[in-house]
């Protein structure tokens with residue numbers, strides 16, 4: 286997800302609207318949970334027709350919309366970053382069935398919730414500043430969605446064509462989209478299953494674009510996870526899923542020949558496999574060093590594929606890393622934690638680095654890579670926390 290972290294330079298002069306917005310935000314911060322609940326209650330009481338767009342269970346993740354609104358308002362002075370972030374979000378909203386007419390309803394509820402809880406800073410001027418901010422924010426999203434209509438569907442239907450259980454809780458699911466699905470290796474999509482309508486989760490493409498147009502995903506069923514469990518334990522060939530558009534910037538820069546350092550934990554190996562195929566397709570020899578981590582040898586569910594790729598491509602080296610026990614019976618296997626293994630085999634100054642896996646791995650991986658001399662600008666990874674689009 287596009288981030289707004291450090292969007293505003295500390296030296297930039299603040300606009301009058303931004304100053305008013307900041308005061309409201311400071312006032313509601315300690316009661317943000319209450320403001321969020323009030324916002325949704327108002328939205329659904331006054332516009333019951335909108336309830337059907339949202340999932341049946343509105344759990345704690347539901348504050349994403351409200352949080353994003355507040356964050357976008359906070360960064361109202363940085364129009365470039367704001368436009369990049371909100372355009373992406375506006376395009377992504379097409380799959381929810383969001384229409385331009387829905388935006389005023391959300392705006393009313395936002396203002397209603399702020400007026401109710403920011404009593405000290407609220408007044409005609411503050412309200413006018415929020416109206417201007419919300420109008421700008423929603424217009425960017427509406428415009429981006431409208432532009433996107435000309436080039437892509439709101440969603441794709443995708444029929445499951447194969448389902449292969451690799452371990453008791455990891456499946457490789459391959460689908461056939463109902464129309465061409467353009468994407469780049471290293472990206473991911475949002476996916477909805479027929480069993481949990483309107484519940485969308487992100488999954489990485491496990492291959493570079495294929496000539497037969499099929500898309501594969503490696504899914505791990507997490508304890509009590511809604512979508513992952515039905516994908517692993519229930520989905521079968523013939524079932525039809527829905528996909529949103531492709532997203533993500535963990536893609537290969539083909540204008541350089543620098544080496545690629547790829548660190549994948551668990552199903553995080555999926556997009557890395559796609560990156561290897563991408564490098565192979567471009568035919569330019571670049572060093573690709575892969576660290577593939579899991580808890581134990583048994584959890585390295587895609588090691589055979591990685592070994593096959595390694596034996597086909599002399600520029601590729603794959604090192605299994607496991608927390609406990611021996612690593613895939615390989616001389617170059619490492620027992621330990623992934624970030625430590627990466628540090629041990631450095632330095633990596635001349636490499637572009639790719640990190641994929643659970644949020645904890647990405648965070649510790651970034652620290653290890655920076656420690657091993659990789660500039661932060663050369664480290665790419667999936668969203669660490671898809672629920673929080675900005676540094677709050």
Ligand SMILES: Cc1cc2nc3c(=O)[nH]c(=O)nc-3n(C[C@H](O)[C@H](O)[C@H](O)COP(=O)(O)OP(=O)(O)OC[C@H]3O[C@@H](n4cnc5c(N)ncnc54)[C@H](O)[C@@H]3O)c2cc1C
Pocket residue numbers: 473486487488489490502503504505506507508509510511512513514552553555643667668671
């Ligand atoms: C950019 C991106 C790419 C992703 N790619 C993949 C992929 O290729 N393959 C894949 O399997 N997943 C991937 N994920 C994770 C995926 O989006 C879901 O979060 C995951 O499948 C859990 O969804 P769920 O609906 O089953 O669980 P939820 O119903 O959302 O969660 C249920 C419970 O499980 C907990 N939980 C969530 N995730 C985990 C976890 N990993 N381990 C332990 N507990 C957890 C939650 O905190 C919650 O308590 C990716 C995530 C992102 C942000």
Ligand code: HEM
Pocket residue numbers: 335338339340346347349350351353354357374377378381383384387388389391422423426483484485674
């Ligand atoms: C300027 C206004 C808005 C902002 C900033 C915003 C932001 C967000 C964000 C950040 C999410 C989380 C998931 C994602 O990244 O796609 C989200 C989800 C969603 N939004 Fe919006 N949104 C806005 C307006 C709207 C409107 C007008 C509607 C239509 C009623 C809407 C409906 C939804 C739905 C249905 C979801 C999915 C909820 C879920 O997955 O639980 N949004 N929104």
